[in-house]
Amino acid sequence: MRILVVEDDLEAQRYLVQGLKEAGHVVDDASDGDIGLTLALSRPYDIAIVDRMLPKMDGLRLVEEIREHGNSTPVLFLSALSDVDDRVKGLKAGGDDYLTKPYAFVELLARLDALMRRRHPAAVKTRLQVGDLELDLLTRQAKRGGTNIDLQPREFRLLEYLMRHAGQVVTRTMLLESVWEYHFDPQTNVIDVHISRLRAKIDKGFDMPLLHTVRGAGYMIRARA
Amino acid sequence: MRAPSLLRTLAFRIVLFYVALFALSAGALVAFTYWNTERALDAETDQTIEAEIGGLAEQYQRLGLGALTEAIIGRSVRGGPALYLLTDRLHHPIVGNLDTWPTVLTRAGSNFIEFDYQRRVGANFEDHRARGRIFALAGGFQLLVARDVHERYETQRLFTVTLPWTVALMLMLGIVGGGLLSRNMLRRLDAINRASREIMAGNLSRRVPVTAQGDEFDTLAENLNRMLDRIERLMRGLREVTDSIAHDLRTPLNRLRNRLEGTLKQAPPDSGEAAQIEAAVAETDHLIATFNALLLIAEAEAGVAREAMGRVELPAVIDGVAELYGPVAEEKGVTLEIAPSGALAIDGNKNLISQALANLIDNAIKYTPEGGKVRVSVEERPGAVALSVADTGPGIAAEDRARVLDRFVRLEASRNTPGVGLGLSLVAAVARLHDARLLLDDNRPGLKATILFPAWHRPGRAVEARS
Numbered sequence: 001m002r003i004l005v006v007e008d009d010l011e012a013q014r015y016l017v018q019g020l021k022e023a024g025h026v027v028d029d030a031s032d033g034d035i036g037l038t039l040a041l042s043r044p045y046d047i048a049i050v051d052r053m054l055p056k057m058d059g060l061r062l063v064e065e066i067r068e069h070g071n072s073t074p075v076l077f078l079s080a081l082s083d084v085d086d087r088v089k090g091l092k093a094g095g096d097d098y099l100t101k102p103y104a105f106v107e108l109l110a111r112l113d114a115l116m117r118r119r120h121p122a123a124v125k126t127r128l129q130v131g132d133l134e135l136d137l138l139t140r141q142a143k144r145g146g147t148n149i150d151l152q153p154r155e156f157r158l159l160e161y162l163m164r165h166a167g168q169v170v171t172r173t174m175l176l177e178s179v180w181e182y183h184f185d186p187q188t189n190v191i192d193v194h195i196s197r198l199r200a201k202i203d204k205g206f207d208m209p210l211l212h213t214v215r216g217a218g219y220m221i222r223a224r225a
Numbered sequence: 226m227r228a229p230s231l232l233r234t235l236a237f238r239i240v241l242f243y244v245a246l247f248a249l250s251a252g253a254l255v256a257f258t259y260w261n262t263e264r265a266l267d268a269e270t271d272q273t274i275e276a277e278i279g280g281l282a283e284q285y286q287r288l289g290l291g292a293l294t295e296a297i298i299g300r301s302v303r304g305g306p307a308l309y310l311l312t313d314r315l316h317h318p319i320v321g322n323l324d325t326w327p328t329v330l331t332r333a334g335s336n337f338i339e340f341d342y343q344r345r346v347g348a349n350f351e352d353h354r355a356r357g358r359i360f361a362l363a364g365g366f367q368l369l370v371a372r373d374v375h376e377r378y379e380t381q382r383l384f385t386v387t388l389p390w391t392v393a394l395m396l397m398l399g400i401v402g403g404g405l406l407s408r409n410m411l412r413r414l415d416a417i418n419r420a421s422r423e424i425m426a427g428n429l430s431r432r433v434p435v436t437a438q439g440d441e442f443d444t445l446a447e448n449l450n451r452m453l454d455r456i457e458r459l460m461r462g463l464r465e466v467t468d469s470i471a472h473d474l475r476t477p478l479n480r481l482r483n484r485l486e487g488t489l490k491q492a493p494p495d496s497g498e499a500a501q502i503e504a505a506v507a508e509t510d511h512l513i514a515t516f517n518a519l520l521l522i523a524e525a526e527a528g529v530a531r532e533a534m535g536r537v538e539l540p541a542v543i544d545g546v547a548e549l550y551g552p553v554a555e556e557k558g559v560t561l562e563i564a565p566s567g568a569l570a571i572d573g574n575k576n577l578i579s580q581a582l583a584n585l586i587d588n589a590i591k592y593t594p595e596g597g598k599v600r601v602s603v604e605e606r607p608g609a610v611a612l613s614v615a616d617t618g619p620g621i622a623a624e625d626r627a628r629v630l631d632r633f634v635r636l637e638a639s640r641n642t643p644g645v646g647l648g649l650s651l652v653a654a655v656a657r658l659h660d661a662r663l664l665l666d667d668n669r670p671g672l673k674a675t676i677l678f679p680a681w682h683r684p685g686r687a688v689e690a691r692s
Contacts, residue, residue, distance in 0.1 A: 009476055015483040053472065080475035081468045102479035102513055105486050154548055180549055184580040185514055187587050187648065193552040216503070 001046040001116060005029045006036035006062065007078065008054050012101075016049065019105050033057025040066050045073050046119070047112055052079035052090065060093040067094035074115040078103070087183060106217035110169045117165060128163040131210055131223035133202060135163055144202055154179070155198050162211070162221040171218035195219055236410045240403025247399070248392050259384055263377070270356055270372050271337060277307070278360045278370050285362055293362075294320045306373040308342070308355055314365035323369065327355075344373065354378045413442045417449070429457045463527045471520055478516070482509050518647040525577060525654035537573040539603045539612060540566050546582045547601055550590060558595035561586070564602030569610055571682045573659050578612075581655040584648040585614040585674050592618035593671070608680045615673040626665040652676070 003025045007013040013029055020027045028043070030036040033054040040048055040062075048066075052059040063075050077090040080101040087098045096118070097111050128135040132145045140156060142149040151159065158179050162170060172191040176182050195211065203209045212220050277300075285293040297309045301322035310321035318325065327340035337358050343350040357371020413436075420433040432453060433446040485506045492499040547563050554561035582601075589599040597617040604611050621629055630653045649663075652674070656663040661678040 009480070011480050012476070012483060015480075015487060018487075080472040080479065100517075101475045102482040102509070104482070104510075180545070182545075182549070182579060182583075183576055184583065185517065186549065186583055188553060188591070190549055190553050193556055194549075197552050 001025045001112070002044065003027050003112070004036070004039055004043075004045045004048040004073075006031075006033070006040075006048065006054060006059070007051045008032060009051070016108075019109075023109055031055075033059065033062045037062050037065055040073065041069055041071065047115055048073050048075045049108075049112075050075055050077055050095075052077055052081055052086065060089060063090075063094045074119050076108075076111060076115060104171075104217070106169060106214075107171045107173060110171050110174060110218060113168045114165060114170075114174065117168070128160065128166075130163055130166045130221055131208065133163075133210055135160060142202070144206065149201055151198075151201065155194070155201070158194060158198055159202070159221075162219065165221075167220065167222045169214050169217045169220050174218070234407045234411055236407035237403055240406060241400065244396055244399030244403060248395050251395065252388065252392050255388065259381075263381065266377055267334075267356070270374065271334070271358075274337075274356075274358050274370050274372060278358055278368065281368060281370065282360060282362065285366075285368075290364075290366070293368075297321055308357065308369070308371040308373060310369040312367045312369075314367065316367060319366070321369070323371075326367075326369070339374075340371075344375075351375075410442075417442075417446060421449075424453065429453070429460055460527075467520060467524055467527070474516060475513075478509065478513055482506065482513075485509060515647065518651060521577075522647065522651050522654040525651070525658045534572055534574055536570050537575045537578055539569045539571065539578075539610070542575065542579050542582060543601050543603060543612075546579055546586060549583065550586045553587075554590050554599060557590060557593075559590055559593045560598040561590070562598060562600045564600060564604075566603045569603050569605065569683075571610055571659070571678050573678075573682065574655075577655045577658065581652040581676065582612065582614070584652050588648055589614050589616035589618065589672070589674075592616060594618065597671075606677070610678040610680065610683065611675050612678070613673055613675040615668045615671060617668065617671040620667060620670060620672045621665060623667070629665070630663065649674075 003020055005013060005016050005020070005027055007016060007029070008031050010031065013031065017027045017029050028039055028045075030039050034056045036048075036050065036054065037057060050059045050062060054062065057065075059077060059079075063077075066073065066075070074096045075094065077095045077098045078101055079086055079090065079098065090098045096115055099108060099111060126136070126138050128137065134143045135141075135156075136143075137160070142151050142156065142159060158175065161175065161179050172189070175191050176184075176186065195213075199209075199211045203211055208223075210221050210223065212222065214220050281293060281296060284296050293311065297311055297320050300307060301309055301320075308321075308323050310323040310326065311319045312326055313319060316326040323342060327342055329340060331339045333339045333356060337356060339354060339356045341352055341354055344353040353373055353375040355371040356374045357369055360368040360370070362368055416434050420431055423431045433449045435443050435446045435450070485502055489499060489502045489506065492502055543563055547561055551561055586599065586601065593599055593616045599617075600613075600615045602611075602613050602615075604613075629649050653663045656676050659676075659678055659682055661676050661682070664675040664677060666673040666675065
């Protein structure tokens with residue numbers, strides 16, 4: 001992926017660029033809003049990572065400008081501001097996702113993957129499949145190896161989200177935000193409990209587990225071990 | 226809707242009071258003037274009658290019956306209001322311009338009487354009232370001298386009929402005028418109240434409208450606006466401070482975390498070194514979580530988060546959070562129960578209320594032993610909406626309840642339970658942001674935490690209660 005990083009904290013920028021390159025991406029960097037805007041408008045990027053507070057041109061303004069030019073590159077905001085209303089402002093300005101600093105790098109990577117997936121959706125799907133696990137989005141039914149699995153509505157949404165991002169790391173925060181639509185830290189690891197229940201329903205009694213825990217990051221559903 | 230609210234306005238009540246007072250005093254003044262005039266007119270009539278009787282009696286005494294009769298005839302033919310009748314002792318008329326001795330007499334004053342008689346007007350007779358005096362002459366003759374007071378009587382009648390109407394008209398005009406006046410005032414006040422509502426709901430840049438009239442309301446609006454300017458400046462300052470604190474702390478924390486992660490990547494996996502760095506990352510995350518919670522508390526307390534206020538359906542919030550924590554409770558062997566409730570909504574910040582409720586439920590599950598019960602309910606109370614989480618855990622001793630709301634306090638007995646210790650402080654701050662109170666009560670056994678939202682925080686309430 002071609003990624004544009006607009007970040008004025010040079011140490012954070014260096015770390016970010018290095019991490020993204022190690023993950024196999026092509027990265028351009030800018031350290032203020034003006035350069036960021038010029039780059040964003042002159043070259044095609046798959047994703048832009050924009051700091052909320054930038055010299056010369058504020059991150060919000062930068063994204064608004066990009067959008068005014070008809071550019072729909074997905075934007076992930078990074079913000080060190082207090083986040084009660086800031087998230088809403090960022091999304092209103094045309095951002096696609098929002099991450100508060102400090103963040104774990106795996107969280108950032110997982111969100112970039114999700115944004116990419118959102119940008120290139122496969123033809124509208126009515127069925128999702130991972131290995132022998134099938135999810136029918138119309139009849140709201142889950143099957144593994146031909147056997148029906150009884151799921152609660154929220155479990156269904158959780159599984160749907162995981163399967164839509166099959167093969168990608170999905171973090172706990174992403175699940176809390178996307179499946180439950182909460183933007184807070186629930187102290188106790190409630191997500192883990194929900195995952196372990198889902199795992200009991202879809203993996204129990206099968207030789208090959210599909211739902212994996214990615215240490216220090218989150219979860220991933222995939223067919224290969 | 227409109228009429229009762231008009232009646233409740235101060236302006237209208239003042240107008241009503243003054244109209245009544247004015248009607249009363251005007252009525253009294255007119256009545257007093259009328260009564261005085263009537264008395265003066267009566268006295269004049271009485272004087273004339275007395276003088277005439279005196280003259281006639283003197284003629285009779287000096288010149289006898291013949292002269293008296295002549296005098297009466299002479300005076301009778303002049304017409305006018307004067308009435309005369311001379312009779313014998315049996316009231317048989319002898320002479321005069323009255324045909325018969327009046328049958329019904331009303332006493333009026335010490336010597337005077339009033340009676341009705343038939344007066345010829347053109348070809349017709351009319352009932353007229355007369356006022357006069359009877360004088361007994363020597364020889365048993367009765368002399369009645371009277372004056373027609375029909376006109377005065379008619380005036381009096383007209384006056385008594387029209388006075389109530391006049392007063393009624395005055396009252397009506399006063400009420401209509403008062404209504405218009407107070408409606409105008411009400412409209413101005415409405416505008417101020419509407420603006421205040423919007424501002425309280427978070428729109429700090431909204432101002433009270435000022436008209437070009439330059440009256441007292443405009444002075445009030447201008448003063449309010451100046452006050453709002455200052456509040457907005459303060460709030461902006463506060464926001465800038467929290468933002469810069471957030472920025473100045475998060476930036477180095479971010480670098481710290483980045484470096485730790487970077488080092489971790491270079492460390493041989495599963496080595497003691499890697500474990501050390503992982504622990505350091507975990508500590509950093511804990512530090513970040515604490516900082517975020519503190520910042521959120523500060524923001525909630527400062528009312529910075531008011532901007533994101535909207536309609537919040539409390540039963541839906543409960544369902545959502547309870548659904549999130551249901552499996553956690555089940556895992557611990559605790560029953561999580563939602564009390565049935567009707568639709569109850571308040572104006573608020575949904576995310577913060579959800580988080581506050583999550584903290585309460587999280588705490589309740591944490592402190593409730595296996596087999597216990599956590600009950601979440603929302604109900605209407607007089608003047609309030611109560612959102613409660615009750616558990617059957619050890620509860621909090623009465624003397625410690627106020628203290629647990631302070632930041633960082635965790636009671637000695639629970640030192641070994643994980644948690645930052647800011648949970649309840651955050652709940653209290655969220656409550657304050659919504660003008661609500663956080664109450665901690667004994668659930669016998671256990672703790673019952675209640676967020677008591679004032680009823681005017683319910684959507685639409687403020688509009689109804691505007692006057």
